[in-house]
Amino acid sequence: MEIRIGMINTSREIGLETSSSVxxxxxxxxxALTGKTPLLKLSDEKGKVYLVSSANIAFVEVGSDQSRRVGFVG
Structure with a gap:
């Protein structure tokens, strides 16, 4: 599943693929957004860990669990 995280005061986004469920x-x-934890901690499929300060999160886009279809659309 693909996750995109937008940060406050920057035009770049953090993007990662994870095997976690929605x-x-x-x-x-x-x-993270309600203040229960100061950091959003996510890990990707390759084992990298992402720590994001919850105070700097502008948005989080969570993709679906469905895998992408491969082939030609006709």
Whole structure:
């Protein structure tokens, strides 16, 4: 699943692919945005860990669990 995180005061976004479920990611984001945790901690499929200050998050876009279809559209 693809996740994009927009940051305040910057035009760049953080993008990552994760094997976590939508529900798991939504719970982590909700905890960060409500102030329960000062950091949003996510890991990607390659094992990299992303720590994002919850005070600097502008938006979080969570993709679907469906995999991309491969082939030609006709």
């Amino acid at each position: 529900a798991e990611v939504e719970a982590l984001v909700a905890d």
